[in-house]
Amino acid sequence: MDVLVCIKRVPLSGGKFTITEDGLDIETAKLGFTISPHEEVAVEEAVRIVEQHGGSVTVLTLGPAEAEEQIREQMAIGADRGILIETDSQEWDPQATATAIAEAITEDETDFDLVIMGNESADASGYQVGIRVAHKLGRPIVTGVKAMTVEADKATFERPVKTGRELYEVSLPAVVTVLDGLNIPRYPSVPGRIRAKKKPIERRNPERPESRLVKTRLEVPVTESKQAQVLGSGPEAAPAIVEIFKQIGVI
Amino acid sequence: MVLVLVDHDHGQLDELSLQAVTYGRELAASTGEPLDALVVGADGRSVAGALGEHGVTTVHVAVHEGLTDYAPLAWARAASEVATRTGASVVLATGSPRGNEVLAHLGALTDLPVAADCVEVTPGSPTKVVRARWGGSLMEEANLHGSPALVSLVPHTIVADPGGSASGDVAEFTPTFSDADLLVIAKPAAAAEESSGVSLADAKVIISGGRGVGSAEGFAPLEELAELLGGTIGCSRVVTGNGWRPHTEQVGQTGTKVAPDLYIACGISGATQHIAGCRNAKTMIVINTDPEAAIMGYADYAIIGDIGKVLPAIIEETRKAKAG
Incomplete structure (x- = not known):
């Protein structure tokens, strides 16, 4: 079973975002980087599938050269190899991203049985790259999955809905997008980190196609300028809190 | 024409869809176009009245024996067919898992860009949108280059409001698609697990x-x-x-x-x-x-x-x- 997981390097925001002067990006000079929780569980699931069935886990990302850091982190969890589709500093829109990912998958020497992605990226949250990739590959796709069982040639996916759960059964190869909560990802081990340094990463440099969804400005929503009124310190403040409970009618 | 993709559960109208219809009505009024809706499945006939009360002129009901349960790709085929036939300028879905999923399939089928989770849509060339990033922690202004404009609306951007009485005429059609479009289909939802408290x-x-x-x-x-x-x-x-x-x-x-x-x-x-x-x-x-x-x-x-x-x-x- 050969599994490919797509991840995306995104800033690790603390409490609040600051926007760059040109109004187009998040100020990342003081921020670390990570991947979405959806993608963390995607990699963990891929590693578990390969532990059970044998095979390989490949991690793919489209991003700047620095995204090697995110690939290596997932290699420390258990991914075997990486594909880095290197971009300039510009953001690629969902269509351009999906095209580049589908090309990389098609041209790879491995025929992947399963492609796993996050349901939506943490930053752009476009809810479409997985579906567009599946269309380009001509494979079935199930999205928003929170439980799965993978067998040799088919998979069962479970998706939460308001009324309970929906079940989908598809034959492999297939594409699936997953949600945080699918599993609890493991932490990388020290030997895992050491092995990760030596694993192969293949780099690709396609040209960026013209964007058709073009970001013109980013802003922090204005409603966020609250500042908590401090009612006190320690247990002595409890009566003041209970007064608030009364005011808002919860007791 | 503004086309809203309406979600329903076996004839039970989804609240978020009514919000999208309400927003679609405002869009249609701003461009002087009629407001249409697409409902997939024969059960959809029963929601036409309510959609009319919310300002929908024509309710396109896709009826096909394969369309009893949710099948995202087949739903998108039906949407694509109606959008092409009616020459829709905007296709609006709910920013729900299903709405965003069908819209993304539609974007892939038509090779058009999609702007998901919008809070503001201004039709034009290009269409201007304001959309949520980082789960709403940041707002993005963007230009969407494509016609029809494929957009979804963040839940609760607007309060669903009847007050737009229109005829709500039902136009049934049988969408064209292959068996392959029904390969991914939801098996009837398993019952929710017993839970002791409120969700x-x-x-x-x-x-x-x-x-x-x-x-x-x-x-x-x-x-x-x-x-x-x-x-x-x-x-x-x-x-x-x-x-x-x-x-x-x-x-x-x-x-x-x-x-x-x-x-x-x-x-x-x-x-x-x-x-x-x-x-x-x-x-x-x-x-x-x-x-x-x-x-x-x-x-x-x-x-x-x-x-x-x-x-x-x-x-x-x-x-x-x-x-x-």
Whole structure:
């Protein structure tokens, strides 16, 4: 079973975002980087599938050269190899991203049985790259999955809905997008980190196609300028809190 | 023409779809075009009346023997067919899992760009949108180059409002698609698991714990307070990552988005991941040892202190107050 997981390097925001002067990006000079929780569980699931069935886990990302850091982190969890589709500093829109990912998958020497992605990226949250990739590959796709069982040639996916759960059964190869909560990802081990340094990463440099969804400005929503009124310190403040409970009618 | 993709559960209209129809009506009025809707499945006939009351002129009902259960690709084929036939300028879906999924399939089928999770759409060439990023922690202004403009609307951007009486004429059609389009189809939903309390998404009071709670056992006083206030437990991602609480209780961008009357955040620092899920709480109280924690910027009230000492005191005072 050969599994490919797509991840995306995104800033690790603390409490609040600051926007760059040109109004187009998040100020990342003081921020670390990570991947979405959806993608963390995607990699963990891929590693578990390969532990059970044998095979390989490949991690793919489209991003700047620095995204090697995110690939290596997932290699420390258990991914075997990486594909880095290197971009300039510009953001690629969902269509351009999906095209580049589908090309990389098609041209790879491995025929992947399963492609796993996050349901939506943490930053752009476009809810479409997985579906567009599946269309380009001509494979079935199930999205928003929170439980799965993978067998040799088919998979069962479970998706939460308001009324309970929906079940989908598809034959492999297939594409699936997953949600945080699918599993609890493991932490990388020290030997895992050491092995990760030596694993192969293949780099690709396609040209960026013209964007058709073009970001013109980013802003922090204005409603966020609250500042908590401090009612006190320690247990002595409890009566003041209970007064608030009364005011808002919860007791 | 503005086309709204309506979601329904076997004839039961979805509240978010009515919001999209209401927003679509405003869009149609601004461009002087009629408002149409697409409903997939024979059950859809029964919702035409309600859609008419919300301003829909023509309700396109896709009827096909294969369309009894939800099949995202087949739904998108039907949408593509109607959009082409009617020359729609905007196709609007709900920013729900299904709405965004069908819209993305439609974008892939037609090779058109999609702007998901919009809060504002201004039709034109290009169409201008304002859309949510980072679960709503940032807003993005963007230009969408494609016609029809494929957009979805963030839930609760607008209140569903009838007040737009139109004929709601039913136009049935049999969409054309292959068996392959029905390969991915939802098996009838398994029943929800028995749960003792209210669901997190609908809870009026949520007592939520983060890293500062320290352990699974540390949630005991939170549970006690939740019971006293008729509330339920929430938590941050650190907590589920450590296995202290199940993921069903996680509040945040990749967990559940909540809007309770009261949200008490215990030992939660306030990462944007978490704030994206609880920003709509009517009143937020924070209990935290760190007066500089990011969550202070989103809260109404705060107590600076150790939850292990503060919570028992609150529980005691609440008991006294309730005993009256």
